[in-house]
Amino acid sequence: MRGYLEKGCSFLIAAQNEDGGWGYSARSGQSAPEPSCHSLLALRDFSADSAAKGLSWLESRIGPDGGLRYEGDEDIHWSTSLAAYCLVRLRHKEAKDAGKLRACLACLSALRGSSDKGVGWAWTNQTFSWVEPTSYGLLALKAAGQANNPRVREAEVMLQSRTCADGGWNQGLLRAFYEQAEPLATQTALGILALQDVPAARTPILKAVAYLRSAAGTHPTVLSLVWSTLAMNAIGEDPGSLPAELEKRQEPEGSWRSSVLLTALAVLALQAVTGGRNAFKL
Amino acid sequence: MRSSSKRRITRRDILGLAITLGAGSGLGLLGSNIVRRLRQPEATVTILEAASYEVNLERLLRDALRLYPGFSSSIRGRRVVLKPNLVEYHSDRPVNTHPKLVAAAVEAFRSLDAAEVTVAEGPGHRRDTELLLEESGLGAELRSIGAKFVDLNLDPIYPVKLDASLTRLKRLWLPRTILDANIVVSMPKMKTHHWAGVTLSMKNMFGVVPGAKYGWPKNLLHWRGIENSILDIVDAARPAFAIVDGVEGMEGDGPIHGRPVKCGAIVMGNSLSAVDATGARIMGIRPGNLRYLWMALDHGGTIHSSRIRQMGEPIRRLQHDFALNKEYQYLRKPLSILDFAAGV
Numbered sequence: 001m002r003g004y005l006e007k008g009c010s011f012l013i014a015a016q017n018e019d020g021g022w023g024y025s026a027r028s029g030q031s032a033p034e035p036s037c038h039s040l041l042a043l044r045d046f047s048a049d050s051a052a053k054g055l056s057w058l059e060s061r062i063g064p065d066g067g068l069r070y071e072g073d074e075d076i077h078w079s080t081s082l083a084a085y086c087l088v089r090l091r092h093k094e095a096k097d098a099g100k101l102r103a104c105l106a107c108l109s110a111l112r113g114s115s116d117k118g119v120g121w122a123w124t125n126q127t128f129s130w131v132e133p134t135s136y137g138l139l140a141l142k143a144a145g146q147a148n149n150p151r152v153r154e155a156e157v158m159l160q161s162r163t164c165a166d167g168g169w170n171q172g173l174l175r176a177f178y179e180q181a182e183p184l185a186t187q188t189a190l191g192i193l194a195l196q197d198v199p200a201a202r203t204p205i206l207k208a209v210a211y212l213r214s215a216a217g218t219h220p221t222v223l224s225l226v227w228s229t230l231a232m233n234a235i236g237e238d239p240g241s242l243p244a245e246l247e248k249r250q251e252p253e254g255s256w257r258s259s260v261l262l263t264a265l266a267v268l269a270l271q272a273v274t275g276g277r278n279a280f281k282l
Numbered sequence: 283m284r285s286s287s288k289r290r291i292t293r294r295d296i297l298g299l300a301i302t303l304g305a306g307s308g309l310g311l312l313g314s315n316i317v318r319r320l321r322q323p324e325a326t327v328t329i330l331e332a333a334s335y336e337v338n339l340e341r342l343l344r345d346a347l348r349l350y351p352g353f354s355s356s357i358r359g360r361r362v363v364l365k366p367n368l369v370e371y372h373s374d375r376p377v378n379t380h381p382k383l384v385a386a387a388v389e390a391f392r393s394l395d396a397a398e399v400t401v402a403e404g405p406g407h408r409r410d411t412e413l414l415l416e417e418s419g420l421g422a423e424l425r426s427i428g429a430k431f432v433d434l435n436l437d438p439i440y441p442v443k444l445d446a447s448l449t450r451l452k453r454l455w456l457p458r459t460i461l462d463a464n465i466v467v468s469m470p471k472m473k474t475h476h477w478a479g480v481t482l483s484m485k486n487m488f489g490v491v492p493g494a495k496y497g498w499p500k501n502l503l504h505w506r507g508i509e510n511s512i513l514d515i516v517d518a519a520r521p522a523f524a525i526v527d528g529v530e531g532m533e534g535d536g537p538i539h540g541r542p543v544k545c546g547a548i549v550m551g552n553s554l555s556a557v558d559a560t561g562a563r564i565m566g567i568r569p570g571n572l573r574y575l576w577m578a579l580d581h582g583g584t585i586h587s588s589r590i591r592q593m594g595e596p597i598r599r600l601q602h603d604f605a606l607n608k609e610y611q612y613l614r615k616p617l618s619i620l621d622f623a624a625g626v
Contacts, residue, residue, distance in 0.1 A: 023438060024494065030438035030458075032494055070495065072441060073455070078497055123497025127505050130497065132409075171407050171498060178607075179539045186409050221412040257412065261436070 007254030008267040009046040012039050015260050020057030022260045033079035037086040038264035041279045059100050066107030078123045081108050081136035088143040118158030130172040135190035167207025185215045189227035193280045196235050222256045226265040233272045234281040243273045322584040325553035327560045329594040332529045333546050339386035353552050358395040360464035367471045368403040371417035376542045379471050379527045381423035388429045402459050404434030404489050407499040432459045435493030442518040448510035454518045455495045466521040473532035477508050479572045481537045482558040483524030487515045509574040524557040525550045533604035547600040555583030556590045566603030567613045570621045
């Protein structure tokens, strides 16, 4: 394994909380669903022990109704879709407790976000649909072999109805009051990943890739570099110098910006381009 | 046979009854509004003049903080969190609190012996905080003075019980950095806002709500009502002081797409509603037309000028009518006698 990947994975292992989950930053102490899911995906081939502890934490946060919750919270968290995706990718279908995944997917199918066109997923159930939770919802159902689930088609319609005029996606707004809303790198990359298997979406995807290339040239932040690399790699587009730029941004202790989330995503992006698996390729 | 003693109810009777009831309830409302006015706690607001961000802002702020002896003496040894506006970046639009003012506030609180001064924000709909920090110049400014920035969207979060719960949420989850702070200071940009009317110190507190829980944007709170959310968030986060950046504000299609407007004002004080009422007056907006400020009256707020002790520059010296989108022209409309009675 390349040195930067090994250092990145080691940082993640050291940042793992006692309960098995990960927080957004190494010293936060509180495990959160999003960095935990991405860290689990990043470490699945690197540390069986760490991944097992992480998986155990993730399952503990999924209730009997399949919804994932923050400890002490009653509300189902938007990352239920990401948890389902994670369980699928960790081949959890074959595990003893496949019931957790089934419940999680059923819960995901029941969660809805409102929309004027198509129905996606919301940050909080029964509010407006947004690009990011909708993309994770699509990825989870498709990865679980539920491409024929009626929610998939509805959400694909919703996503395609929210592309920005010049290509790409933002949070999910076409207009911001009087002005046209502009695309953003993270949401654009997630939109590409969610629609990567939809032949009819080829044109918006290529426009989105063009946006990512231009954005990476002007605003190469760690977050934009990781998601752009993952999205381009997943659809067979050359990410060019983005992975090298990402590699340069690694801190001496192995992290990216001392962030667990960014480090996990950077490891995933660099794994994808160095011959490993792309965790987000369907 | 009908009894002749029974009198028929005529239209005139109904009209008379309606007038009596109307007058009675009008007087009742007038009375309750007068009570509302009288019970507004006294507040002190300071208006500073700063023609640009190149003046000695640190000294200006430090001297003004000393005008609040109780507050300034409470800073010593405390953990202070400054919460600016950091929303989006457009080089030609003053969307965010100016980095130089934020840095000056850090130094001013340090000079008053704060144990720790942290700058913290949870951008409302941008995930990429690194991008915002670097493009806006805030990141470089904070590095230059060795100040720490915390992304409140990604901080550990804990539930806080809501007392009034206008949003009908039982609890609001807030970041540890805010809950552990001894003093939270709201530092907004003075600007128009296409939903709330204005962004001032109370609306600015939306940014403490964590995206990790509520998403990007924090859409649940929009669904529960902007004004309800503003009041619940302020109640839960308990900001103790406000410093409003009106040196250069934003008018028109705010909070993001508006135009810059030179105003030259910094408004500060230890009552957020009074600071916002004063900020609104500087913007040429009647505070009583801002629904959240009207609602704040029922939650211990102060907005009437007779209850606000004014220090520094007079409002009229820096008052500048901020251009308003056509939907928000009503923010300038004269108040009714009932509003007047309430002192708004």
